[in-house]
Amino acid sequence: MIRDILRAVGIGCLLAGGILFFTSDSKITSNADAQQLQLDVENLQSELAKTKELLANAQTTSTVKESASEEEKSEESDATTSNPTSSDTILKTILTIESGSNSTVVSANLERLGIIENAALFDAYLEDNNLTGKIQIGEHNMDTSMDFKAIAKEITTVKK
Known part of the structure; x- marks a missing residue:
């Protein structure tokens, strides 16, 4: 037991x-x-x-x-x-705007790519024209010959 x-x-x-x-x-x-x-x-x-x-x-x-x-x-x-000077050169590139990107990020990317010279000025332009909330995600064709108005129109156009 x-x-x-x-x-x-x-x-x-x-x-x-x-x-x-x-x-x-x-x-x-x-x-x-x-x-x-x-x-x-x-x-x-x-x-x-x-x-x-x-x-x-x-x-x-x-x-x-x-x-x-x-x-x-x-x-x-x-x-x-x-011979053309460096200011005569037109730089063409594609700007990819991802979901969640705001106007500050887009402006910084444009400056980094050499499309614009001052991101703060472009960001202020977008704010002054009430375009900050209209930026569309997708790929946008950019070049250095574009002015602020043309760039703003491009990045606020819906891409299909």
Whole structure:
């Protein structure tokens, strides 16, 4: 009788120890997995930011090269043309406006791309003309020959 009781208590202790071992171990693994997942997410976000920056630089660089090749073609067609200055160069690019972008972000992106020279002035223009809430997401064709009115019209036009 006592032997059976001691055997049952021993088996119960072994089962309880096994259950505690596996459940406490899985919690530690879950915390470690969560921390690793958080690090992976942070790494992916930093890689995304780097990729966006490289893409923006590539777009600007290819646009500048495209403008330069157009300039060379126009020089070849008219041999009497003098060398154009940097202010004569028209820079064409595509401005991508993402959901959640406000007028300040759009103005800063236009300045970074070289379409406008002063983001604060363009942002003030948008505010003065009540256009800040009418900016449309999507891809907009821009070039340096556009004035504030033309740029504002382009970025407030719905893209299909």
